[in-house]
Amino acid sequence: NDIKVETKKVDVNDPYANEPVRHPALVVANHKPFNAETPPTLLVDHFRTPNEFFFVRNHLPVPDVDVSKHHLQVEGLGVKRPLNLSVDELKNSFAPVHITSAIQCSGNRRANMNAYKKVQGLMWKETAISNAKWTGVRLRDLLIHSGVDPNDKQIKHVHLEGADKDPTGGQNYGASIPFEKAMSPETIVAYKMNDEDIPRDHGAPLRLIVPGVVGARQVKWLKAIRLSDVESPSHWQQKDYRVFSASVNAGDELKWETVPSIQEYPIQSAFCIPQPGAAVSRSEETIDVAGYAWSGGGRGIIRVEISTDGGKTWQTADIEQDPQQDQEHMWSWTLFKASVKIPEGVDQMELVVKATDRSYNTQPETSAGIWNIRGLLNNAWHKVEVKIKD
């Protein structure tokens, strides 16, 4: 189902001439490279986001990989037997595993942070996050097969390289994860997404799934895995996806080496319903709200709460979670729902949501303590204004 884009005139010099067809309902944040959110009302309709609605975060043109010719290399520090596996060899040589895991862009909710104080980057709203069932093979099985000693103290990081290539400079997308996370049983090289072959926009034929970690490390169109004592030298590992202090402002020198690369995500939650500016009749007495919560590192969501008085009092929302995952290994997101009473005598109300995870981390009230020039990892309380009509 990867139909070529039909255009009247294809500019053969446009590196984006061969992009996949996308569902027209996607909310586009950028065309080239393509970046789009899931429509919020569709997002909370499904515990596992259908593939065509899964948010898309591309850094470069989508490569058109021939699955019959694609190979995955495993090499580098501590690898005794380098691997060069076809997709069929990968599928047939290692035990398949299934895991439902959310992926969230580190720029999700950047527009909320920008409203607090201007930041730089794609203005993602609240739905640069989705949840899917992934099928693949354990990265640890591949590494052990290549002769890696799980207790090798020299190996610190695992580099990942995608088949997507910068059309101006020729660099492929790259990232790395800690060796310990690479050896953890939840980290898989996936070849199926919601029981279908992974679509082109999501990494066909192979995507690394690193549950509990930010999207940028879950490399799509995966073609090489390299073990090392240092992090990936890739632009996206070294000069992006790091969160500066609030004291670093526009125009200041960015000392990337002084801040760690993002790996695990902090606790997050947001409303998908209602949308800002929605209007509700006072006669309905209550308003239905819905959204998602998630935290990095497998830390399960233990509660989601909603306030209509700016955080003085809270109502606990009903939640839906993956029954196969426990609170210490909760890779999947949590969906929430509540029916919230409309306060008397007001023309508008502010809905606030915040979640708590298994380590009792919670979200900050505003962006005051987390604001950063690149607008990354905004997880302040999500607030939505609703009009009350008589």
Next chain:
Amino acid sequence: NDIKVETKKVDVNDPYANEPVRHPALVVANHKPFNAETPPTLLVDHFRTPNEFFFVRNHLPVPDVDVSKHHLQVEGLGVKRPLNLSVDELKNSFAPVHITSAIQCSGNRRANMNAYKKVQGLMWKETAISNAKWTGVRLRDLLIHSGVDPNDKQIKHVHLEGADKDPTGGQNYGASIPFEKAMSPETIVAYKMNDEDIPRDHGAPLRLIVPGVVGARQVKWLKAIRLSDVESPSHWQQKDYRVFSASVNAGDELKWETVPSIQEYPIQSAFCIPQPGAAVSRSEETIDVAGYAWSGGGRGIIRVEISTDGGKTWQTADIEQDPQQDQEHMWSWTLFKASVKIPEGVDQMELVVKATDRSYNTQPETSAGIWNIRGLLNNAWHKVEVKIKD
């Protein structure tokens, strides 16, 4: 150095008649059972808190354990060869390991939360936390020696029992930790604290050290370890050390089974210097501040920041960390220091501190989202008012 308390008349019916002598500088929160904080200025003087100044959190009278007769039992689900080890056997049969690890009471900073809205419990200020070097043997080594299969999926929790006993009901102190944490290499049965035999107040002769986890699970006077499919039935596991929603108020029914037991601590930081109400001369132009930061789960502190304008702007503090630990396995606390400019034209200033951990979790601004009736796990921004004298 465990000298008997000298009193004029010892009431032999008083279960607290045989308590150890304590350093007079400790700030006592309660006498029976004994609970005391480290004086704040002493706390930041030492990266490893000296034993006599280490905060004390006892639930019951301090047992007087004869080290030559004491035995540690290992038994329960999946144990093929139950153990009953003397302290000497423990020391001589397993490899010794050293780890510097902070212990924080889940009630630390309760008084700050109580100032937001009244809570129930001992009114700990900011220094129910300390950091020490522990020496002992890996719990995983003991468990494997007892025949436990590390991949046994039936074993979910490890119960810990102390020699301290409730003088009214006869129940010993107990708690449990997840099996996965028990098998983690940082979890040790310690017999030394800062290179000395563990003092009576801190668990002589054996204390379980569970780095990254709340103090209540790091059982002192450890006498039994029992593997199980469920959590410890102990009062302190089941009916205490769980954090209710802010919607649960004084007088409400406490449905303990609906909230998870505390294990990992959320991100925390606080000032030790200055103390609230301190006065500083305007002519000094700057004020020196110092304190600690720490996060559960081994998540290292990546920055500590200080504000004098309520969080609009931030200054990064200098930090001291354990050079032997990395940001993914940071069990030790972080000490911070800064010299902060005194603002012009004000009679008083409010200092604010907040920290960020490796997963980019931060502290909430106030107790609004974390208030709970038992006043546990308060990690709101710590604020201290200082007077400026002309």
